[in-house]
Amino acid sequence: MVFGLTVITCWSCEKDKSTATGFQLHTPFALQFAETNQSTEDNITVNFFEVLSDSRCPSEVECFWEGESSVKINFSIDGSNTPLTLSTHKQMGQGPQTDTLQNYIIRLLEVSPYPVGTEQIPNEDYEIRLQIDEL
Numbered sequence: 001m002v003f004g005l006t007v008i009t010c011w012s013c014e015k016d017k018s019t020a021t022g023f024q025l026h027t028p029f030a031l032q033f034a035e036t037n038q039s040t041e042d043n044i045t046v047n048f049f050e051v052l053s054d055s056r057c058p059s060e061v062e063c064f065w066e067g068e069s070s071v072k073i074n075f076s077i078d079g080s081n082t083p084l085t086l087s088t089h090k091q092m093g094q095g096p097q098t099d100t101l102q103n104y105i106i107r108l109l110e111v112s113p114y115p116v117g118t119e120q121i122p123n124e125d126y127e128i129r130l131q132i133d134e135l
Contacts, residue, residue, distance in 0.1 A: 026133050028109055031073075033126040044104070045076040046130065051123050052085065058115040069111040071128055075101055086128075103135040 022040035023029035031037055036047040050072035057063030068089035075082050086108035087097045098107045110129040113121060 023130075023132070026131070028129050028131045031128050031130060033123050039132070042134075043078045044132065045074075046132070047074040047076075048072075048126075048128055049074055051126050054111070054115065054121065056088070056111075056115050058117055060117050071108065071111060071126070073106075073128075073130075075104075075106060077102055077104070100135070105133045105135060107131045107133070 022038045023046075024040055025042065029037065031046060031048045033048055033051070036045060038045045048071060052070040052072055054069040055067040056069055057065070057067045068087050070085055070087040070089075072083055072085050075084050082101055084099050084101070084106060086099060086106065088108060088111055089097060098105055100106070107130060108128060109131055112127050112129075113125060115121060
């Protein structure tokens with residue numbers, strides 16, 4: 001019985017903890033690979049679930065092209081899920097790719113870590129910085 005109460009108590013603490021770390025609209029936030037985060041204001045949930053490519057020029061190498069990194073996130077509004085692909089590739093000098101869904105703009109600000117040398121980065125080491133703005 002004591003064990004059962006301990007498990008329930010820990011579970012409820014964990015649930016409160018995840019709610020307290022929610023992101024705010026119009027403010028950049030980080031998301032680890034395979035992590036899900038929910039907004040503190042609206043019923044928006046974001047999950048970073050796939051690294052599609054990372055051809056960015058490693059910091060110790062001289063490259064002809066800067067390269068790009070593409071990631072896939074799941075963007076959910078009121079329980080309606082939409083997978084989105086975002087890239088660090090600059091489009092006509094405007095900065096990293098953005099996407100619009102309903103009345104929200106989703107911006108990929110950064111993908112880290114930045115490649116060094118020729119070492120492959122494991123997916124679990126990736127973190128992205130996003131910003132979600134309301135139109």
